[in-house]
Amino acid sequence: MIIAVASMKGQVAQHFGHCEAFLLYNTDNNQTKTIPNPGHKPGFLPNFLGDQGIEVIIAGGMGAGAIEIFHSRNIQVVTGAQGGALEAAQAFSRGELDSTGAACEEHGYHQE
Secondary structure (H helix, E strand, O other): OEEEEEEEOOEEOOOHHHOOEEEEEEOOOOEEEEEEOOOOOOOHHHHHHHHOOOOEEEOOOOEHHHHHHHHHOOOEEEOOOOOEHHHHHHHHHOOOOOOOOOOEOOOOHHHO
């Protein structure tokens, strides 16, 4: 399984679309890869990450539109995470990280 974490300086980013990078964690071989955020525009990032083969996305917060696109691609969304990005991915893989289900409703993030 490949888990993506929206990250900012190694920590879980609180605003999915405005993170600096995505940490990709492969649970099969414990390998990580970091890819820079290619840019924030409505609907782009969920499809971009889906094309990377991710099955889970972790972030502090995310707009409802992005959540809908991830769900339409059968990608699990975990929001409300905080702390280290790698630690969040590993915690999820152990079944120790649950989503708060919260979607950002302010600052335009609902239009992701």
